[in-house]
Every structure is written in structure tokens, then in C-alpha cells.
Amino acid sequence: MKIAHRLAHVKPSLTLAVTAKAAELKAQGHDIISFGAGEPDFNTPQPIIDAAKKALDEGKTKYTPVPGLMALRESIAKWYHRHFGVEASADEVIVATGGKQVLYNAMMSILNPGDVVLIPSPYWLSYPAMANLCGAEVKYIETTKEENFLLTAAQLDEALAKDPQALLVLNSPCNPTGQAYDADRLAQIADVLRRYPDVSIIWDNIYASLVYDGFKHVELTKIAPDLHDRVITTGGFSKSFAMTGWRLGFAIAHKDRIKAMSSIQSHSTSNATSFAQYGAIAALELDDSVIENMRLTFEGRKNIICEEIAKIEGISCLAPKGAFYVLLDCTKFCNIEKAGLSIHDDVELAKFLLEKGHVSTVPGSAFGAFGHLRLSFALDEKSIVEGIRRIGKALESLR
Numbered sequence: 318m319k320i321a322h323r324l325a326h327v328k329p330s331l332t333l334a335v336t337a338k339a340a341e342l343k344a345q346g347h348d349i350i351s352f353g354a355g356e357p358d359f360n361t362p363q364p365i366i367d368a369a370k371k372a373l374d375e376g377k378t379k380y381t382p383v384p385g386l387m388a389l390r391e392s393i394a395k396w397y398h399r400h401f402g403v404e405a406s407a408d409e410v411i412v413a414t415g416g417k418q419v420l421y422n423a424m425m426s427i428l429n430p431g432d433v434v435l436i437p438s439p440y441w442l443s444y445p446a447m448a449n450l451c452g453a454e455v456k457y458i459e460t461t462k463e464e465n466f467l468l469t470a471a472q473l474d475e476a477l478a479k480d481p482q483a484l485l486v487l488n489s490p491c492n493p494t495g496q497a498y499d500a501d502r503l504a505q506i507a508d509v510l511r512r513y514p515d516v517s518i519i520w521d522n523i524y525a526s527l528v529y530d531g532f533k534h535v536e537l538t539k540i541a542p543d544l545h546d547r548v549i550t551t552g553g554f555s556k557s558f559a560m561t562g563w564r565l566g567f568a569i570a571h572k573d574r575i576k577a578m579s580s581i582q583s584h585s586t587s588n589a590t591s592f593a594q595y596g597a598i599a600a601l602e603l604d605d606s607v608i609e610n611m612r613l614t615f616e617g618r619k620n621i622i623c624e625e626i627a628k629i630e631g632i633s634c635l636a637p638k639g640a641f642y643v644l645l646d647c648t649k650f651c652n653i654e655k656a657g658l659s660i661h662d663d664v665e666l667a668k669f670l671l672e673k674g675h676v677s678t679v680p681g682s683a684f685g686a687f688g689h690l691r692l693s694f695a696l697d698e699k700s701i702v703e704g705i706r707r708i709g710k711a712l713e714s715l716r
Contacts, residue, residue: 326449335667339677350704351677352692355492356561357641359614361596362607365560368599372592381588384579385412385567389594392601393567397550401525401536408572411579412597414589416523416553416566418582421447423549423568424484426577427517428453433483435476437468438685439644441492441521448484456480457685465635466494466644470505474512482515487537490524493684493691494644495619495637497528500535507541518548523566526557526608528639529616546571556640557608558600563593615641618694618701625705629712641695644681648688653715660715663688674711676704 336353343349372378384390390407398404413419420443428434430452436444438457445455458476460466468487477483487506490497498506510516518537525534538545553566568578588594622643623636631650634643653660660666663680667690670676681689694701 323450323452327446335664335671335677335680338668338671342671342675347675349671349675349677350696350700350707352694352696352704353677353679354693354695355642356555356695357559357611357615358695358697359559359611361559361563362600362603364603365558365596365600369592369596372595377591377595379591381591381594383583383588384575385410385589386591386594386598389598389601392598393569396601397569401534401539403536403538403542403569405569406572409575410567410569411575411582412565412567412589412594413578413582414566414586415564416521416551416555417443417447418586419551419553419566419568419578420444420519420521421450422578422581422585423519423551423570423574424448424451424453425581426574427484427549433480435473435480435483435485437466437472437487439466439491439493439681439689440486440685441488442683444486444488453484456483462635462646465496466491467496467498467502468506470502470509473506473509477509477513477516481513484517484519485510486519486521488521489534490528490637490639492524492640493642493679493681493686493689494635495640495642496635497532497534497638498537499532500540503535503537503540507537507544510541510544510547514547516547518544520548520550521552522550523552524556524640525552527612527615527641529612529619529637532638534639549574554597554600557611558597558603559611560596560600563590563596565589565593565597615694618696618698619643621698622692622694622701622705625702629705629709631712631716632708641693643692643694644684644686645678645690645692646688647681647690647712650712650715651688655715658715663690666690669715670708670711673714674707676707676711678708 390410394405428451432453434448549570554560679691
């Protein structure tokens with residue numbers, strides 16, 4: 318069977334074995350607590366559902382323009398300006414079938430084979446896969462815990478000196494770390510970018526509305542409006558509006574970039590689902606209190622999971638500024654030989670916790686965070702407390 322050569326550069330998911338084992342244990346009747354979910358556990362707000370139903374009842378089930386309904390693109394531009402202070406017009410917006418398609422379209426519209434993509438590590442696992450599918454070369458910039466897993470201006474300057482025409486991918490708040498760039502850090506990064514005029518930037522802010530402890534999300538193009546024409550801002554409805562299954566993402570960029578992305582999309586999926594787009598319009602018209610209530614719930618869960626983790630000797634995490642993940646440092650438990658048990662990395666540790674503690678986590682090495690585990694706190698408080706207790710008990714057996 319012939320398989321395209323480009324797939325040789327796309328690594329299979331490191332989580333498949335853990336996921337399969339979790340499903341097997343569940344089928345056997347075991348109570349498995351999963352910290353793996355990358356989606357809110359809330360139902361989609363009812364006004365969004367009602368708007369989609371209304372669209373269906375009114376027969377709004379035909380093709381829409383490839384880049385999305387004009388009314389939705391206008392709503393996204395207005396919402397973006399109202400929340401983040403950055404002006405955009407409808408012709409600078411595209412709507413796609415999920416945030417992933419927006420990101421892929423963005424990379425496809427920029428990258429040629431052999432181009433370099435710079436990705437700070439830890440990173441969302443699909444960034445390098447998408448870049449590789451475009452034929453690009455991925456170069457990681459290793460961030461440190463001391464810098465809150467955030468890219469520094471000095472690191473960026475060093476990387477761009479070697480690859481002054483690279484594509485830079487920034488994610489804030491970040492999956493898997495939950496860390497985010499503040500205004501000072503972004504200003505320093507912008508100063509570096511100004512010295513390299515051929516660099517393009519993908520700015521993924523899909524978790525921008527989910528920030529905690531008074532942290533204020535800041536847009537790169539708000540800090541540096543002169544970089545507007547080089548930045549593709551990507552976002553979506555899945556995280557902040559609890560609309561994961563609706564598959565709606567969007568990008569904001571220079572109108573010529575949007576045209577290029579639309580051209581690519583016209584030969585893949587065409588438009589996003591018509592009636593889902595009407596639901597998205599309703600989402601952007603929701604009272605801010607609806608999203609704020611979800612944000613406050615996540616903030617409470619963030620506090621609980623960090624408090625429970627702090628009780629366990631030998632593991633730690635940085636309190637996230639946003640998103641709904643903690644990156645658990647488990648390096649002390651990734652080199653264990655005891656009573657016939659061998660754990661040499663975070664993948665084997667995740668399997669051990671699943672089998673011993675009936676807790677499902679995501680190995681950090683899937684995100685370039687070796688010796689770590691990613692835990693989502695998009696689950697109820699009782700499950701969070703019990704799940705961390707199980708992790709602590711399982712780790713205690715390794716001491």
C-alpha cells in the first residue's frame with residue numbers, strides 16, 4: 318500500500334496506549350478518573366443551541382461563503398475589538414471547521430517545503446505535526462520553569478539570528494502549561510520581531526477568555542500594532558463557549574492572508590457548517606456573565622488541583638495563568654526500578670498511574686515536556702480531589 322512520504326514526519330500519538338488501556342479498564346468495570354480531557358465539561362449554553370435549532374427550522378442548511386457568514390465574521394471582529402481592544406474588519410476574518418483547520422490553513426498559506434517553524438517547548442502537540450505536513454522543518458526553543466515556560470526575548474533573538482525568515486508560533490494561554498504572556502514580556506518579544514521583518518507569527522489565543530487570579534490577557538497586536546500585517550491570530554468557540562463538538566474556529570489577519578487561507582479552504586472543506594455558524598453568532602451575543610460563570614468555576618478548580626498537588630511530596634506544578642491544565646513535574650518518579658517494576662519516562666509513569674491508581678493522565682513528552690504529566694481540571698471538584706489522592710497514593714508506593 319502506498320503511503321505519502323510526508324506522513325513519515327508525523328509521529329503517532331504517545332497517548333494512544335494509555336487511552337486504549339483506560340478504555341479497557343472502564344469496560345472491565347473499573348472507576349477511572351480522567352484528567353485527559355481537553356474540553357469543558359459544561360453543556361453548550363442554551364441560547365447557542367436555540368439559535369442553531371432556529372436556523373435549522375428556517376432552512377438555513379445551504380452552503381455559506383467559504384470564509385463564513387458575513388454576519389458571523391462581522392460579529393467576530395466586533396467581539397475581538399470589544400474584549401481585546403484590537404480593531405478588525407470582516408474581510409480580515411475567516412471561519413473554519415475548528416481551530417485546527419484554521420491553524421493548518423494558516424501554515425499552508427505561509428510555508429514552503431524546507432521553511433523553518435519555531436515553536437517554544439512545551440507546545441500543543443499538533444503544531445509540529447501541521448508544520449511537518451507542510452514540508453517545513455520544526456525547530457524547538459526550550460523554555461524553562463524559571464521563566465514560567467515562556468519564551469524570552471533573548472531566546473527569540475538567538476533563534477531568529479539563525480533563521481530570520483522563520484514562522485514563529487506562540488500560544489497564550491498555553492496548552493499544556495497554562496502559562497501566559499503579559500504585556501511586558503510581549504513588548505520585549507515585539508522589539509525582537511521588529512528587527513526581523515521577514516518573520517511571520519501565528520498567535521493562538523484560543524484560551525484567552527479563561528484566565529485566573531486577576532491576570533489580564535493581552536493581544537500581541539495590541540502591544541505592537543505595527544506587526545499587524547505579519548500576525549495571524551487564531552481562536553475558536555470550543556473552549557470559552559463550551560462548543561467543542563460544533564467545530565468552529567476563526568482567524569484574524571491581513572485581508573490578503575485571509576484570501577489565501579480561504580483559497581486553501583475552498584478546496585478542502587469549503588464553509589463551516591451553516592447552522593453551527595448561526596449558533597456562533599448567538600455565542601458572541603451572550604451576556605459576559607455566562608462566560609464569566611464558567612471562568613470562575615475553572616478558577617475554583619484550578620485552586621483545588623494546585624492545593625491538592627502541593628500535598629504530595631516529590632511532585633509540583635506552576636499555578637496556571639489560564640486555560641484548564643496543569644503541567645505536573647514528575648521527574649523524580651521517571652527513573653524507578655523497584656520490585657520488578659521499571660518506570661523510565663513519563664509515558665511509563667502514566668501507564669503505572671492508570672493501572673495502579675485508575676487515573677488517566679497525558680504524558681508530557683507528547684508536548685515536549687519530558688518527565689511531566691498534563692492534567693486537565695475540566696472535571697468536577699470531587700473527581701479532582703479523589704484523582705489527585707489516587708495519584709499521591711500510587712506514587713507513595715514507589716518511594
